[in-house]
Amino acid sequence: MPQRKSATRPEASKISWKERFGSLQYIPRFFSKIRDVSPRLFYANLFARIVNSATPVLLLWVGKLILDEVVLQIDAADKDFTRLWGLVAVELGLAVLSDLISRVINLTDTLIGDLYSNRSSVEIINKTAEIELSQLEDTDFYDKLERARRQTVGRVSLMSGIMAQFQDSITVISLITALVVFEPWLIALLILAVIPAFLNEIKFSQKSYSLARGWTAERRELDDLRYVGASDVTAKEVKLFGLTGYIADRFKKLSDEYYKVTRKLAIRKNLWGGVFNVLGVLSYYGAFVLIIIRVVAGVLTVGDLTFLSGSFNRLRNQLQAIFFRFSQITESSLYLKDYFDFLDLETISGDSKSVIPVPEDIRDGLEFVDVWFKYPGQQDYVLKGVNFKVPAGKKLAFVGENGAGKTTLIKLALRFYEPAKGVILLDGKDIREFGKQEYQNLFGVIFQDFVKYNFSAGENIAVGNIKNVNNQTKISEAAAQSLADEVIATLPRKYDQKLGRRFTNGLDLSGGQWQKIALARAYMKDAKIAILDEPTSALDARAEYEAFQRFIGLTDGKTAIIISHRFSTVRLANTIVVLKDGKVLEKGSHETLMENNGLYAELFSLQAVGYH
Numbered sequence: 001m002p003q004r005k006s007a008t009r010p011e012a013s014k015i016s017w018k019e020r021f022g023s024l025q026y027i028p029r030f031f032s033k034i035r036d037v038s039p040r041l042f043y044a045n046l047f048a049r050i051v052n053s054a055t056p057v058l059l060l061w062v063g064k065l066i067l068d069e070v071v072l073q074i075d076a077a078d079k080d081f082t083r084l085w086g087l088v089a090v091e092l093g094l095a096v097l098s099d100l101i102s103r104v105i106n107l108t109d110t111l112i113g114d115l116y117s118n119r120s121s122v123e124i125i126n127k128t129a130e131i132e133l134s135q136l137e138d139t140d141f142y143d144k145l146e147r148a149r150r151q152t153v154g155r156v157s158l159m160s161g162i163m164a165q166f167q168d169s170i171t172v173i174s175l176i177t178a179l180v181v182f183e184p185w186l187i188a189l190l191i192l193a194v195i196p197a198f199l200n201e202i203k204f205s206q207k208s209y210s211l212a213r214g215w216t217a218e219r220r221e222l223d224d225l226r227y228v229g230a231s232d233v234t235a236k237e238v239k240l241f242g243l244t245g246y247i248a249d250r251f252k253k254l255s256d257e258y259y260k261v262t263r264k265l266a267i268r269k270n271l272w273g274g275v276f277n278v279l280g281v282l283s284y285y286g287a288f289v290l291i292i293i294r295v296v297a298g299v300l301t302v303g304d305l306t307f308l309s310g311s312f313n314r315l316r317n318q319l320q321a322i323f324f325r326f327s328q329i330t331e332s333s334l335y336l337k338d339y340f341d342f343l344d345l346e347t348i349s350g351d352s353k354s355v356i357p358v359p360e361d362i363r364d365g366l367e368f369v370d371v372w373f374k375y376p377g378q379q380d381y382v383l384k385g386v387n388f389k390v391p392a393g394k395k396l397a398f399v400g401e402n403g404a405g406k407t408t409l410i411k412l413a414l415r416f417y418e419p420a421k422g423v424i425l426l427d428g429k430d431i432r433e434f435g436k437q438e439y440q441n442l443f444g445v446i447f448q449d450f451v452k453y454n455f456s457a458g459e460n461i462a463v464g465n466i467k468n469v470n471n472q473t474k475i476s477e478a479a480a481q482s483l484a485d486e487v488i489a490t491l492p493r494k495y496d497q498k499l500g501r502r503f504t505n506g507l508d509l510s511g512g513q514w515q516k517i518a519l520a521r522a523y524m525k526d527a528k529i530a531i532l533d534e535p536t537s538a539l540d541a542r543a544e545y546e547a548f549q550r551f552i553g554l555t556d557g558k559t560a561i562i563i564s565h566r567f568s569t570v571r572l573a574n575t576i577v578v579l580k581d582g583k584v585l586e587k588g589s590h591e592t593l594m595e596n597n598g599l600y601a602e603l604f605s606l607q608a609v610g611y612h
């Protein structure tokens with residue numbers, strides 16, 4: 001594995017102040033989404049915050065009145081504590097109320113946060129479904145998706161952050177008003193105390209975002225290494241090949257590099273933060289001394305002293321919190337930009353305006369006419385002028401060496417990608433003219449890398465046509481057709497047996513058993529065109545032969561494409577297309593190809609020898 005040099009690292013891709021603050025424009029859209037999750041909770045939260053924003057200044061004010069009353073009573077000849085106890089009761093009431101409201105705020109924050117995070121996860125899942133495979137395979141795009149996904153939790157704290165900001169701003173306004181009325185010069189001191197710390201905060205949070213963003217790919221690599229090094233899926237190989245040291249080492253190297261840059265930034269941020277904080281403390285004590293002097297001179301009362309110094313201190317802390325949070329908010333809203341960018345992403349090849357209906361029944365067949373294709377961002381063509389036809393109701397098989405382009409042909413037939421040149425026709429019509437969804441619905445496809453869902457056995461079959469997830473008859477029939485019923489009969493909880501090892505009570509199957517389950521998906525829907533891309537490679541030779549014979553028998557009269565490396569299977573097809581380096585080398589029935597004595601005949605004989 002080539003080691004990358006630190007010099008080639010994306011040294012904190014620069015983000016301008018405009019970009020930084022520009023991202024705040026996403027906040028209204030973000031809030032309207034939050035409100036829509038639950039207007040009741042949202043407005044309750046807002047109301048509670050408004051009420052609670054007034055309590056600090058009220059508490060300080062009542063505290064001042066209490067002290068003044070105490071001083072009054074000390075000197076009074078006729079002591080009367082009625083007012084004093086009344087004030088203490090008010091103070092107590094305010095404190096209890098403030099605590100209760102804080103709890104309401106916390107509760108509604110959590111509830112809205114949970115609801116919103118659930119909803120946005122669903123949104124991301126839905127959006128991903130709309131996106132073209134070619135986009136999903138693009139690294140830049142994948143980074144964007146990654147950032148959007150990672151932020152599900154971050155967005156919740158962003159919400160409470162903004163709400164708290166709103167609440168604190170009201171508190172600050174009330175405290176400032178109190179200070180302006182009493183001692184306006186205190187405000188000047190206050191500005192001196194907080195502005196430098198604020199600028200420092202902004203500067204460093206911007207740097208840390210740039211850094212994290214610049215390192216997205218590396219952080220993804222770290223995640224991947226963490227997964228490879230510590231997962232049940234990889235454990236077998238990692239242990240056997242003794243890879244732990246190698247993986248841990250790679251992880252350590254990369255994470256150390258990342259740590260070094262983040263440490264440097266964290267130290268600088270905290271050093272400067274410390275300096276500016278001292279400035280803040282000095283200004284507070286400056287203000288304190290000035291107030292004391294005025295109290296001693298008799299201009300202010302002792303109550304005023306506690307009120308003003310309390311207000312000043314509270315205001316300083318509150319302002320610092322606001323500024324600190326502000327930089328967090330602008331940082332999170334940069335992620336918000338990633339999230340909305342993702343949601344707003346144009347799905348590239350949407351249907352053209354005038355789509356034509358897909359055929360009810362395939363009459364002519366599926367035809368590739370001089371199809372050329374290369375993967376996005378790649379230099380070389382993977383398909384180079386491919387021509388073949390799957391006549392309606394017939395079975396066609398692809399054979400060819402690894403990497404010849406068989407799966408790519410399927411991806412093109414399914415419109416996951418578009419040909420660079422040439423055209424694919426269904427019943428004589430360019431497949432791009434059909435509505436994509438309707439067109440893709442014509443197919444029943446099982447890929448070689450089919451997904452092993454951590455669902456029940458029944459659901460794992462039903463995914464072939466999820467509408468029928470509750471139709472046990474249909475699921476059992478499909479299982480019987482693919483011989484998955486024999487596998488299911490051995491499971492303790494039969495169709496309800498959870499598969500996979502991820503969850504407790506889950507049961508893993510052998511490769512061949514999984515394939516039988518996956519194969520059953522092909523029988524779940526009455527697809528017009530069935531495609532099996534090597535989903536039977538883990539079956540033993542006899543089982544695969546049997547599976548295909550059944551498949552051909554059960555889909556009699558249906559159009560089907562089969563990819564297999566086993567010639568005993570391939571020969572069952574009506575037409576066989578031999579691919580080599582993205583070109584069709586030969587095509588015809590088994591008999592014709594054997595007579596031709598070309599590559600097919602050679603490979604067939606080679607395998608036949610292997611069987612004897």
Ligand SMILES: Nc1ncnc2c1ncn2[C@@H]1O[C@H](COP(=O)(O)OP(=O)(O)OP(=O)(O)O)[C@@H](O)[C@H]1O
Pocket residue numbers: 137375376378382400401402403404405406407408409
């Ligand atoms: N997403 C992709 N991006 C770039 N290149 C790809 C991608 N998928 C496949 N390729 C390349 O396209 C070529 C054809 O791959 P394809 O999967 O179609 O081969 P195949 O004939 O199905 O092989 P196998 O028998 O091993 O399954 C290969 O050289 C492969 O490296």
